[in-house]
Amino acid sequence: MEKLKIYLVVFISFLLVFPQTIFAQTNKTLSKSDQTADLLIVGGTVVTMNASREVIEDGAIAVKNGEIMAVGKSSELAKAYRAKQTIDAKGKVVIPGLINTHTHVPMSLYRGIADDLDLQEWLTKYIFPAEAKNVNEEFVRAGTRLGLAEFIRGGTTTFCDMYYFEDVIADETSKAGVRAVLGETLIDFPAPDNKTFDEALVYTEKFVKKWQGNSLIIPAVAPHAPYTVSEEHLLKTRALSDKLNAPLVIHLAEAETETAFIEQKHQGIRPIEYVEKIGFLSDKTIAAHVVQANEKELDILKMRGVGIAHNPQSNMKLAAGVAPVPLMLKKDLRVGLGTDGAASNNDLSLWEEMDTAAKLHKVFSKDPKVVSAEQAFMMGTIGGARALHLENLIGSLEVGKRADIVIAGFESLNQTPSYNVYSTLVYATKAEDVQTVIINGKTVMRDKRLLTLDENVIKKDANLYRQKIINSLSGN
Numbered sequence: 001m002e003k004l005k006i007y008l009v010v011f012i013s014f015l016l017v018f019p020q021t022i023f024a025q026t027n028k029t030l031s032k033s034d035q036t037a038d039l040l041i042v043g044g045t046v047v048t049m050n051a052s053r054e055v056i057e058d059g060a061i062a063v064k065n066g067e068i069m070a071v072g073k074s075s076e077l078a079k080a081y082r083a084k085q086t087i088d089a090k091g092k093v094v095i096p097g098l099i100n101t102h103t104h105v106p107m108s109l110y111r112g113i114a115d116d117l118d119l120q121e122w123l124t125k126y127i128f129p130a131e132a133k134n135v136n137e138e139f140v141r142a143g144t145r146l147g148l149a150e151f152i153r154g155g156t157t158t159f160c161d162m163y164y165f166e167d168v169i170a171d172e173t174s175k176a177g178v179r180a181v182l183g184e185t186l187i188d189f190p191a192p193d194n195k196t197f198d199e200a201l202v203y204t205e206k207f208v209k210k211w212q213g214n215s216l217i218i219p220a221v222a223p224h225a226p227y228t229v230s231e232e233h234l235l236k237t238r239a240l241s242d243k244l245n246a247p248l249v250i251h252l253a254e255a256e257t258e259t260a261f262i263e264q265k266h267q268g269i270r271p272i273e274y275v276e277k278i279g280f281l282s283d284k285t286i287a288a289h290v291v292q293a294n295e296k297e298l299d300i301l302k303m304r305g306v307g308i309a310h311n312p313q314s315n316m317k318l319a320a321g322v323a324p325v326p327l328m329l330k331k332d333l334r335v336g337l338g339t340d341g342a343a344s345n346n347d348l349s350l351w352e353e354m355d356t357a358a359k360l361h362k363v364f365s366k367d368p369k370v371v372s373a374e375q376a377f378m379m380g381t382i383g384g385a386r387a388l389h390l391e392n393l394i395g396s397l398e399v400g401k402r403a404d405i406v407i408a409g410f411e412s413l414n415q416t417p418s419y420n421v422y423s424t425l426v427y428a429t430k431a432e433d434v435q436t437v438i439i440n441g442k443t444v445m446r447d448k449r450l451l452t453l454d455e456n457v458i459k460k461d462a463n464l465y466r467q468k469i470i471n472s473l474s475g476n
């Protein structure tokens, strides 16, 4: 009895002094079997795009509150988590959501309006007149919804846009549950939404302040290009980007005509040297195209931490030239892929951009070893995230990142057989193979069914606009 008393006293004293030992142990045991997740994806081939490029066969991902909580083997995660919803991804591939680093989403209504023309004729005879006569808030809403539906169907979960009425684009995009960097365009001639540069600057500041802090929308300042915005105005946009801590999106070094124009206007210096010289570039800049760039200019972009949107199909279609992507990759620049607007592509599929990027640089450099399938897939995912300065948030399937996840079929005819996962993804997989899309933890397409947009209404609206646009161009 006496002995028992002593034991009890010792035990109670131990608990008083080290209560955490016993309770911590209990908690640990609980956490192993009883962690809850909103969503568990099991059984698929998980292509993480983490630093070691881990690919997990029979892999799983746990998601809670829009964030990735765990990535690992299905057997482990299925034991550790109790999930509200489980998706069986057996026979499928689970990848980070694709990132389109440059587009003009409402221009999907101009898909195919005029093809096979040189840039100046295409712009001045078709795009500018069609924009002047048709672009208003309702047009932008309809075009944005059309583009968003195509993005989701093709597994694009984030896009970087430049257009007018960007506030309306933000509204439609957030309603559809898609992530985006949205840049209101500032240009030195009257635009559909703002008639002067100063008005556009006021609009942009208001727009950025309104959307900052939104879980999906990152509002940005987007001066159109060095040849359409004066030096003074470029610097005003840079100052606004600094003041608001907002991304600064621009078309840069796209074509020979731009280089010739800048050289002539600014004592023989080229576009990238020019924007560097005036102090425009920053680590918030996202530059689209960067075709006209030599090694010295790429070093400037690297030094400034500028993100680059490479648009292989648009550059090919408008015969703008070939960006020095193998050198960008060698120098580890922040380079991602973009479709540009649908009028110069003519679709919004990142799968095609990855495929084209890998092939274009081989034929151009006469070296099949440049831009491998894995590098192309990198540019479509984590590279795109780096180009948008969002690599801490998205671009790979890693614990702590937002849950932007795409599940694609991996057993279609065009994917069979598969010897290498990156090869199958880049050279053989199509937008149609995408089945389920999750953005910020929320499912926006399940088994090919769009959950946030009405495809039939979108197509009907787009066809109505087609007739309006035709009439406007023929003077009716």
Ligand SMILES: [Zn+2]
Pocket: 102, 103, 104, 251, 288, 340, 341
């Ligand atoms: Zn563009």
